[in-house]
Amino acid sequence: MTVAGVNDESSSRGERVRRGLIEAAFRIIAEQGVAGISHRAVARESGTSHGLVTYHFGAIEGLLRATMEYVGAANLADQERYFPQLDAATSAEQLVAVLTRNAERRLVKNRDMGLALMELRLAAARNAELRPLVREWGRGYTLRVAAALQRLGAASPREDAAEITALISGLVVDQLSLPRPRFLSAVLQPALARRVRASLN
Known part of the structure; x- marks a missing residue:
C-alpha cells in the first residue's frame, strides 16, 4: 500500500x-x-x-457549528428529492398539499429533526456567529417556494415565500411543544391555504 x-x-x-x-x-x-x-x-x-x-x-462552539452544518447538508439533500414535487404544482391547492406533506414528513413525523432545527435556531438567536448558517438552511427552499408562487401569479413571490416558510416553522414549533390531533388537516393545511390564496389575490 x-x-x-x-x-x-x-x-x-x-x-x-x-x-x-x-x-x-x-x-x-x-x-x-x-x-x-x-x-x-x-x-x-x-x-x-x-x-x-x-x-x-x-471548543464546544466548533462542535455546535459542525452539527449545524451537518443539519443543513441533511436538509439540503432531503429537499433536493422533494423539489420536483414543488416544481410540479400547477394550482394553489396542489402547492398547499405539497407544502403540508413536506412539513409533516420532514419536521413533524421526523420529530428529532424538527426539534433539533428549532433548538439550533435558538442557539443562533443567542450567537450571531451562527446566524449565517441558519440563514443558509432555508435559502434554497424559500427560493423554490417563491418560484412556485411566481408561476401561479403571485405579485410578490419572494416576500410571500418568506412569510409562508415562517408560518410553517411557527406552527411546527407549536405542534412539537403542544401536540394536537389532526394538526395537518385542521391547523397546518388550512393556514397554508389561506396564506397562499392571499398571495395570489
Missing part, C-alpha cells in the same frame, strides 16, 4: 469518527436541547473519549 493510500485510509477513518461525533451531538440536541451538549456528553453518547471530541472540534 502506498503512503498516499495509508493517508487516504486514515483520513476516511477520521471522517467516520468525526461524523459519528456530530450525529451523537445531533441526538443530544434533539433530546435535551443545546444546553445538553458538552464534550463528555458527546463522548458518552458516541462511545468514544472526551479527548477525541476535543481533538476533532476544539
Whole structure:
C-alpha cells in the first residue's frame, strides 16, 4: 500500500469518527436541547473519549457549528428529492398539499429533526456567529417556494415565500411543544391555504 493510500485510509477513518461525533451531538440536541451538549456528553453518547471530541472540534462552539452544518447538508439533500414535487404544482391547492406533506414528513413525523432545527435556531438567536448558517438552511427552499408562487401569479413571490416558510416553522414549533390531533388537516393545511390564496389575490 502506498503512503498516499495509508493517508487516504486514515483520513476516511477520521471522517467516520468525526461524523459519528456530530450525529451523537445531533441526538443530544434533539433530546435535551443545546444546553445538553458538552464534550463528555458527546463522548458518552458516541462511545468514544472526551479527548477525541476535543481533538476533532476544539471548543464546544466548533462542535455546535459542525452539527449545524451537518443539519443543513441533511436538509439540503432531503429537499433536493422533494423539489420536483414543488416544481410540479400547477394550482394553489396542489402547492398547499405539497407544502403540508413536506412539513409533516420532514419536521413533524421526523420529530428529532424538527426539534433539533428549532433548538439550533435558538442557539443562533443567542450567537450571531451562527446566524449565517441558519440563514443558509432555508435559502434554497424559500427560493423554490417563491418560484412556485411566481408561476401561479403571485405579485410578490419572494416576500410571500418568506412569510409562508415562517408560518410553517411557527406552527411546527407549536405542534412539537403542544401536540394536537389532526394538526395537518385542521391547523397546518388550512393556514397554508389561506396564506397562499392571499398571495395570489
